[in-house]
Amino acid sequence: MPSLSLLEQSLITGVLTGGLYGLLALGLSMSWGLLRLVNLGHFAIALLGAYITWWLGTAYGVAPWLAGAIIVVAFFIYGVALHWVFMRFAVTEMASMLITFALAVIVESTLQFIWTADFRRYETPWGSESWIVGSLYVPKLNLMAFLVACLLAGGTWAWLRYTYVGRALRACAEDAPIAIAYGINHRRLSFILSGLCAAYAGVAGVFIALVATLAPSQIWSWVGVVFAVVIIGRLGNPVGALAGGILIGVCEALTMAVINPSWAALVSFSVLIALLLFKPRWV
Amino acid sequence: MLLEVRDIAVGYGGAPAISDVSVDVGEAEIVSVIGPNGAGKSTLINAIAGLLRWQSGAIHFGGVDLSAVAPHKVCSEGIALVPEGRRLFPGMSVEDNLDIGCYRREARRLRARGFERAYTLFPVLAERRQQLAGTLSGGQQQMVAIARALMSQPRLLLLDEPSLGLAPSIVGEMFRVIQMIQQEGMAILLVEQNVGQAMEIADRAYVLEEGHIVATGKPQVLLAQSRIREAYLGL
Numbered sequence: 001m002p003s004l005s006l007l008e009q010s011l012i013t014g015v016l017t018g019g020l021y022g023l024l025a026l027g028l029s030m031s032w033g034l035l036r037l038v039n040l041g042h043f044a045i046a047l048l049g050a051y052i053t054w055w056l057g058t059a060y061g062v063a064p065w066l067a068g069a070i071i072v073v074a075f076f077i078y079g080v081a082l083h084w085v086f087m088r089f090a091v092t093e094m095a096s097m098l099i100t101f102a103l104a105v106i107v108e109s110t111l112q113f114i115w116t117a118d119f120r121r122y123e124t125p126w127g128s129e130s131w132i133v134g135s136l137y138v139p140k141l142n143l144m145a146f147l148v149a150c151l152l153a154g155g156t157w158a159w160l161r162y163t164y165v166g167r168a169l170r171a172c173a174e175d176a177p178i179a180i181a182y183g184i185n186h187r188r189l190s191f192i193l194s195g196l197c198a199a200y201a202g203v204a205g206v207f208i209a210l211v212a213t214l215a216p217s218q219i220w221s222w223v224g225v226v227f228a229v230v231i232i233g234r235l236g237n238p239v240g241a242l243a244g245g246i247l248i249g250v251c252e253a254l255t256m257a258v259i260n261p262s263w264a265a266l267v268s269f270s271v272l273i274a275l276l277l278f279k280p281r282w283v
Numbered sequence: 284m285l286l287e288v289r290d291i292a293v294g295y296g297g298a299p300a301i302s303d304v305s306v307d308v309g310e311a312e313i314v315s316v317i318g319p320n321g322a323g324k325s326t327l328i329n330a331i332a333g334l335l336r337w338q339s340g341a342i343h344f345g346g347v348d349l350s351a352v353a354p355h356k357v358c359s360e361g362i363a364l365v366p367e368g369r370r371l372f373p374g375m376s377v378e379d380n381l382d383i384g385c386y387r388r389e390a391r392r393l394r395a396r397g398f399e400r401a402y403t404l405f406p407v408l409a410e411r412r413q414q415l416a417g418t419l420s421g422g423q424q425q426m427v428a429i430a431r432a433l434m435s436q437p438r439l440l441l442l443d444e445p446s447l448g449l450a451p452s453i454v455g456e457m458f459r460v461i462q463m464i465q466q467e468g469m470a471i472l473l474v475e476q477n478v479g480q481a482m483e484i485a486d487r488a489y490v491l492e493e494g495h496i497v498a499t500g501k502p503q504v505l506l507a508q509s510r511i512r513e514a515y516l517g518l
Contacts, residue, residue: 164386167375171383174372181332181366182435183358183387 002257005135010257011250012136018249019146020207022242024222025229026152027200033236034173035190035197036093037086041100042201043222044107045075049205050214051111054122057209064124064206071202079198080191087187104219111216120214127210145207152200153242160238169193173236225252228268232275247271285310285470286331286439291340293323293330299338300326301494306472308439313461313471315481315502317515318491324474325367327491328443331472332364333357345438359387363437367444369428373417377408380416380427384434393436401430404460422453429460439470446477458484478515482506490515 028042049071056062056070085091091099130137160166171179172186180186208214229248233240251271252264284307292302301323308314318324329335331342333354342349344360352360363384371380381401385394402409405426411419416427425445432440442461446454458480465471465484475481482488482502490498490511498505505511512518 164382164391167379167382168386170375170379171372174374175370177334178364178366178370179372179383180355181334181358181364182383182431183355184383185355 006257007254009136010253012138013142014250014253015246016139016142016146016249017253018246019149019242020142020204020211020245021226021229021249022153022233022245023145023149023200023204023207024226025233025241025245026149026156026238027197027204028226029230029233029235029237029241030156030200031194031197032230033234034169034193035083036173037083037091037096037100037194038093039100039197040097040223041082041103041107042197043219043226044104045078045198046201046205046208046222047214047216047219048107048111049075049202050209050212051115051120051205053206053209054120054214055115057122057124064210068203068206071206072199075198075202076195079195082198083191083194086194087190108216108219115216117216122209122214124210139211141207141210145211148203148207149242149245152203153238156238165189165192170236224265225268228272232272284308285312285345286472287341287343288327288331289341289343291327291330291337291342293326293335293337299494301330301491304340304491304494304496306489306496308470308472310438310470311465311468312486313465313473313484315473315475315485315488316491317475317478317481317488319514320476322491323494324491325443328364328441328472328474329366332362332366332441334364358435358437359389361436361438362441363432363435363439364441365428365432365443365445367447369424371416371424371427371431373415375416376413377416377419377427378412380431381434384431385436387435390434390436394434397434397436401433404433404463405430422449422457425449425453425457429457429464433464437469439472440464442471442473442475444474444476446475446480454480 024043024046028039031037031039052071053064053067056067057064086096126140129140131140160170168179168184169189172184172189176186225248229244230241232247233242233244248268248271252267255267256264286308288304288306290303290305292299294300304327306314306316306327316324316327326335330337333352344362347360349357372383381398385391385397390397407423408426408430411423416424419427429445445457445461449457454477461471461473462484473481473485485502487500488502488505489496490505498508498511506516
């Protein structure tokens with residue numbers, strides 16, 4: 001049986017990792033739930049964002065926050081353009097999955113072509129800094145990723161719930177023709193939302209660059225976990241996405257500590273299946 | 284006339300669902316369109332509301348040619364739809380549903396007055412303002428659908444089968460409310476299978492069969508024709 005402090009440390013690591021899962025899940029959950037588009041390319045462009053952050057930082061000395069600002073703007077434009085393509089060809093939910101899968105493969109190959117398949121590590125002065133609370137380590141960058149995830153999830157939730165535009169987006173997801181009949185410009189709103197989802201992927205990418213080791217094939221290691229997170233958190237529910245991320249993160253970390261690190265990969269889908277089977281009331 | 288529909292044809296790819304249909308609605312007038320299932324009543328209403336495009340003919344509202352108006356701008360002209368089967372946003376609260384009603388800018392300014400009017404008309408909705416619309420009874424959902432339309436401060440209310448699937452006692456109340464709304468000065472275009480009630484409150488009526496208007500006039504005049512009385516009231 002592992003020691004109490006190991007369990008506590010795992011718990012902290014799990015919560016913080018969960019924040020990153022939540023950050024990645026946010027954009028996917030929103031586009032799936034509110035636009036009915038399953039964007040597998042989301043993972044790819046998040047990793048692209050991570051590579052750009054690393055590249056701008058190491059080759060040109062661009063600070064991560066500045067790289068982040070550039071990425072967010074550029075990715076927003078990309079998101080709008082992607083949605084234009086989806087609208088232009090009237091892409092359905094199922095087809096969107098296939099198209100964006102192809103997109104992910106293209107991005108992966110491009111990353112490999114430009115920066116090779118070697119592992120890349122973005123060394124920053126704060127990379128190894130931690131706060132020490134008692135006997136526990138809280139890495140600063142991971143904590144920041146977690147806080148940003150909370151901020152974005154909470155902000156998006158409030159936006160959807162309390163603003164006219166947010167309510168309009170939910171109305172469009174439930175019955176678009178009627179929403180349009182009440183004056184909602186569904187087209188314009190869906191462009192904005194698609195842009196936002198891509199921008200969220202960019203934010204996640206910046207933090208992935210800061211806390212993880214990069215390799216092009218990493219795109220696929222996120223897919224399973226984050227899909228489970230999105231479904232556990234309910235489609236289109238930003239706070240749910242974060243909560244789902246934390247749940248999976250904690251379960252993984254505890255599994256690694258208590259059983260065996262190699263079992264962690266089993267956790268996300270086991271939790272998802274268990275939740276779908278037993279349907280507790282809070283899901 | 285406030286609304287002038289002239290010889291429109293609307294199709295869904297194949298043969299037109301309605302053709303050569305002309306309907307007028309004046310200010311503060313209740314006009315009923317009756318006809319059997321599948322005659323094209325909903326098609327007519329949805330075309331006016333901007334949900335469907337018409338292939339020929341013209342629709343003018345308050346002098347504005349609606350063919351030049353984008354679907355999401357139709358409600359800004361002052362047309363509000365109460366669709367068949369209510370089509371609320373089921374996962375949203377009653378209040379959120381009404382807020383969608385006053386989404387357009389001009390209506391947003393009158394939001395407080397709109398809510399007051401909605402809750403005066405339907406006091407039960409005030410008690411349930413936080414409840415999800417999908418969990419309400421059929422009658423209450425119909426109230427939300429009408430209240431949502433009124434929130435947009437329309438000049439013309441389009442009602443598509445408001446009595447469909449409701450208990451008889453509630454149907455009576457619904458028609459009373461429709462008359463109250465008209466007395467405030469609103470024009471109403473009503474499509475109904477409940478011919479008895481629809482004819483009772485109408486100022487004028489049209490009979491739509493197989494996509495064509497086959498008769499028009501005052502309700503009492505139409506019901507005096509034995510063919511119409513037999514076909515729609517079974518008398």
